[in-house]
Amino acid sequence: MNLKAAGRVGKACLAALTIFMMAGCASLSEDQADRAETLTVNDPFEPANRVMFAVNNVIDTVLLRPIAIAYREIVPGPAKKMVFNFVRNLSLPLTIVNDALQGNWDRADVATRRFVVNTTAGIGGLFDIATDIDLPHHKEDFGQTFGTYDIVPGPYIVLPILGPSSARHTFGRVMDFLLDPVSFASASAPFEARMTVRGLTIVDQRYQLLGPLDDVKRTSLDYYAALRSLYRQRRTYEIRNQDQRPPGGGPPSRPAAQ
Amino acid sequence: MAKRFSFIAVIACWAILPSLASAGPAYDLVNVLATNSTPVLNSRELSKTVRTERLQGIMEGLVDREQMAVSMMGRHWRRATQSQKSELPVLLEAYLIDVYVSRIESVSGTVSFSIQGERDLGKRTLVDTQVVRPNAPNIDVSWQIEDFGGKPVVTDIIIEGVSLVVSQRADFSSIIRQQGGLDGLIGLLRQKLASN
Numbered sequence: 484m485n486l487k488a489a490g491r492v493g494k495a496c497l498a499a500l501t502i503f504m505m506a507g508c509a510s511l512s513e514d515q516a517d518r519a520e521t522l523t524v525n526d527p528f529e530p531a532n533r534v535m536f537a538v539n540n541v542i543d544t545v546l547l548r549p550i551a552i553a554y555r556e557i558v559p560g561p562a563k564k565m566v567f568n569f570v571r572n573l574s575l576p577l578t579i580v581n582d583a584l585q586g587n588w589d590r591a592d593v594a595t596r597r598f599v600v601n602t603t604a605g606i607g608g609l610f611d612i613a614t615d616i617d618l619p620h621h622k623e624d625f626g627q628t629f630g631t632y633d634i635v636p637g638p639y640i641v642l643p644i645l646g647p648s649s650a651r652h653t654f655g656r657v658m659d660f661l662l663d664p665v666s667f668a669s670a671s672a673p674f675e676a677r678m679t680v681r682g683l684t685i686v687d688q689r690y691q692l693l694g695p696l697d698d699v700k701r702t703s704l705d706y707y708a709a710l711r712s713l714y715r716q717r718r719t720y721e722i723r724n725q726d727q728r729p730p731g732g733g734p735p736s737r738p739a740a741q
Numbered sequence: 742m743a744k745r746f747s748f749i750a751v752i753a754c755w756a757i758l759p760s761l762a763s764a765g766p767a768y769d770l771v772n773v774l775a776t777n778s779t780p781v782l783n784s785r786e787l788s789k790t791v792r793t794e795r796l797q798g799i800m801e802g803l804v805d806r807e808q809m810a811v812s813m814m815g816r817h818w819r820r821a822t823q824s825q826k827s828e829l830p831v832l833l834e835a836y837l838i839d840v841y842v843s844r845i846e847s848v849s850g851t852v853s854f855s856i857q858g859e860r861d862l863g864k865r866t867l868v869d870t871q872v873v874r875p876n877a878p879n880i881d882v883s884w885q886i887e888d889f890g891g892k893p894v895v896t897d898i899i900i901e902g903v904s905l906v907v908s909q910r911a912d913f914s915s916i917i918r919q920q921g922g923l924d925g926l927i928g929l930l931r932q933k934l935a936s937n
């Protein structure tokens with residue numbers, strides 16, 4: 484992609500982002516409690532989102548979930564573990580970039596060492612040696628980086644196939660796609676190899692979500708609203724680097740008293 | 742998101758608790774909940790009905806049923822009639838126990854549970870704990886404890902950043918809006934409980 488084209492993509496994304504961010508301000512109720520709830524939920528495109536959610540649900544039911552179940556039943560456990568490790572390892576270069584952009588040098592250092600250890604001793608990331616030597620996994624993306632810059636998430640959006648997102652997260656995903664070091668490094672790799680990795684990533688991610696999503700679907704009264712709330716809360720938790728705080732605020736976690 | 746998202750451990754997290762020095766009423770409350778729930782949750786022989794009844798007995802007095810209902814209903818609580826206010830806490834408790842007992846049915850292996858610390862939030866105290874599962878990542882679970890008339894009670898449980906109260910409020914609020922009132926939610930809760 485040349486610079487002119489990248490600039491056009493960037494401008495289009497920014498324009499879309501501005502519209503999305505402003506959309507939530509429209510048509511607020513006079514009732515203060517209603518207003519507060521609307522602002523918290525921040526889903527001004529709910530009717531369209533629900534349609535997309537229903538479409539995604541159909542695709543998931545007829546295609547992705549059956550593939551994930553077949554993967555669970557057919558592929559042996561150790562092989563599934565290797566795929567999981569491999570996919571996670573490939574996410575580390577992007578994590579390192581975002582750790583650096585967040586000024587989080589300690590975490591960037593851990594992610595870098597983890598990537599080196601697992602890519603070499605772990606044979607291309609198939610084995611997770613790093614966790615055993617106290618280099619735990621973590622994941623960062625551009626959406627999280629924007630969150631640490633105090634950019635508001637903007638309205639909730641359900642993306643085709645990808646599912647729950649926000650304006651900020653969507654813009655972050657575009658940046659992830661454009662600037663992921665793995666994409667640059669693998670640009671010259673055969674198309675089939677790149678598609679295989681992409682396919683494995685999708686299957687592994689859907690397999691990891693089999694239990695949790697089935698649970699939420701079975702036990703919630705409104706699957707759409709339940710997932711929206713879970714997405715929002717989880718995203719905040721990820722941006723805070725797994726620092727668990729109560730709703731309404733509070734101090735960060737501290738180590739246990741001795 | 743994946744498996745961490747799982748609420749499977751919501752009740753399982755009450756399982757095995759190592760002995761800890763008492764650090765206050767909030768600590769003690771979590772300790773009591775865990776100690777009393779452990780045999781119920783670890784026993785695979787119990788039927789779902791028996792397990793549910795026993796958990797309800799343990800929760801009695803330790804979890805503020807009405808306060809949870811108020812938090813989960815949010816602004817809708819103010820508009821509720823007296824009969825709705827009496828029925829909702831009971832229905833909600835039954836619904837939550839039913840949901841989470843179903844989820845632990847699929848948990849295999851023993852989980853261990855440790856208290857990491859507690860945070861004073863003014864009116865509230867948060868007890869941070871961690872659930873350690875065999876061959877799976879640890880799960881952060883925090884218990885929000887509040888004092889009502891000198892008695893500490895659990896008013897929320899936060900698992901990996903996801904608050905039980907906030908999640909349920911979002912779910913219920915959407916139903917109330919779609920069904921045009923609390924009666925719609927009550928009807929749906931009754932239906933869900935009857936079908937399980």
